[in-house]
Amino acid sequence: MEAERLAGAVYVGVIGGRRCSGEIAELAFQVGSGIAERGWILVCGGMGGVMEQACRGARSRNGVTLGILPGNSRDRGNSYLSCSVVTGLGEARNVLVVKSSQAIIAVDGSYGTLSEIALANAAGIPVVGLRSWHLDAAQNDGQGLFTREVHSPTEAIEAVRSLIFVSK
Amino acid sequence: MEAERLAGAVYVGVIGGRRCSGEIAELAFQVGSGIAERGWILVCGGMGGVMEQACRGARSRNGVTLGILPGNSRDRGNSYLSCSVVTGLGEARNVLVVKSSQAIIAVDGSYGTLSEIALANAAGIPVVGLRSWHLDAAQNDGQGLFTREVHSPTEAIEAVRSLIFVSK
Amino acid sequence: MEAERLAGAVYVGVIGGRRCSGEIAELAFQVGSGIAERGWILVCGGMGGVMEQACRGARSRNGVTLGILPGNSRDRGNSYLSCSVVTGLGEARNVLVVKSSQAIIAVDGSYGTLSEIALANAAGIPVVGLRSWHLDAAQNDGQGLFTREVHSPTEAIEAVRSLIFVSK
Amino acid sequence: MEAERLAGAVYVGVIGGRRCSGEIAELAFQVGSGIAERGWILVCGGMGGVMEQACRGARSRNGVTLGILPGNSRDRGNSYLSCSVVTGLGEARNVLVVKSSQAIIAVDGSYGTLSEIALANAAGIPVVGLRSWHLDAAQNDGQGLFTREVHSPTEAIEAVRSLIFVSK
16 A cells, blocks of 8 residues: 555445345455455455455455454454454444445445445435345435445446545 | 332333424324333433434333433433433444334434334344335335334334234 | 432442452442432443442432443343443443443442543543552652542542532 | 465554654654564554554554544544544544554553553453553552553564464
8 A cells, every 4th residue: 555545545335245145246346346446445344245255356456455343353354354443343333334435335235234324324425326225215205225326336336436526 | 210110121212313393293202102101211312303202202201211322421412311321422322222222113214213223123123113214125025124114103102012022 | 210300410430340359349339329329320331240239239229220231132231220221332331331420439440440440531520439440640740540539438429429519 | 465464464553642742752653663564554543643653653664554533534533544444433442443453552641541551451452561651560459551561662562572472
């Protein structure tokens, strides 16, 4: 991590379940690769499934991955973390994953992921959804879950890029 | 709080927005009253809106209300708290509201409330929804947001009662 | 807890080890009794040892006790809690015990207790020490650990009373 | 950060005050340099004073620095962080600094630093003290604050090295 990269470091979160299908794993891998190719730091919860595959993708492109772990040791973190934080906070660490990200890509995911999407919305952090939760916005005063809903890893990266430039 | 009550203390969470319409305020008040009438302890985030109205309802029936505050002082807590905890955790205190409840009633609410609903689902804590978030379950492998969706405070209290007996 | 008590509710923390000798247990019991006799709410970490004995003392005088638990359930909280919060934060809940107290009495205790004494000092919350950590202040620019060091439960209660009036 | 480094990544914490004298700043700088020279990752609270100087030292040797920030944005973090986490937890983030370190070097510091030293002791994480808190151990059943008390940055690094090998 050279000084130049530090100055303009961009943190992008990837959220999703601890377990995932092979198809979702492939999407997560590509999302991670795309983040690394852009030179962004990938932030995640540091565990398996979508998190692990995204980190694997980022590492395959020599990217930097930051894992914010729920437990009391690094033992259960995935093998593709450049750096990790041991929080001991359990699910409360979801809040840190969200706050540490300038934009977030949600890939698939269950209720833990939904809590992060909601927290990001509450905090005004843009969230891009790829095969993730769908909300029938018509029934909630038009509040949706995603700043943008996309259909491929390439689109996800592109959406983040435009959102970060805009939100800056 | 007599010893007998302590032994079988039941904690029921009420979640919802810091601001709400007059109509929602009235529903929250009745939910709080119903919780106190059953002898349950009302747990909430301690702030205004739905939280305050529910606490006001509970206090009007001599109930006990516990507020888990996000900030660094008690100054901004509502006036109807029997007891409060100062966390300084910001939105991460949502996790504590959820974990401290055996069942939760969601009344209206925005993204903060949705994060709590999601965290409760992740933790296996039953959530009753009253005029709150609606999810188009068909699009998420049938995962819904609520253990039960109800249409009145009376129904909400009754649902909690049956859920707590069942989950015990 | 009547309305009058609510308005002027005073929260006093009791900190100390999860295990203690019979002699320390008796001191903790008397500290808890004294807190309840004054009508103050006793705040603690909710576990055994000094915390449990102080709560037992407070309950013997019909006092209100608030336990801020480190784990993910109420199962391991002591039997003398009027109210409890389930945090799942592990030792990070020490910060909440400190922030929720207007003044703190430290009775005996090990490193966990020392962390709370230090956090209270950092936050400007007065701490009264009874048979607790001793610091050789001369070697640290005169910084001591306690606002006041006392020799009996009665003195501890009296010190808290004067400190709270002063700090108000 | 190459793959080889990742596999055997060693995390060493540096704790101390947000403000410090020029003399302490120089010691902190050398501690940071020494950590980087060994190829260890420097963990800290991400703010000014001892934290900033240690990070500056580490960066001067192309080291990796991880800052665990108390606030809600990266704005107030120091300029020498390779990676940072935004926690929004206030002082509760001290627990994360401790848990994320395999060994800790305390340089000077006030009560916040003392809380971290105490938490590390409670968690069994070795702490090396350099010009930091002194405890008159004779008065506390012989419990001291430091695994080892040292007199120079070189000694501090050497102590950490031997402690990490032993604790492994």
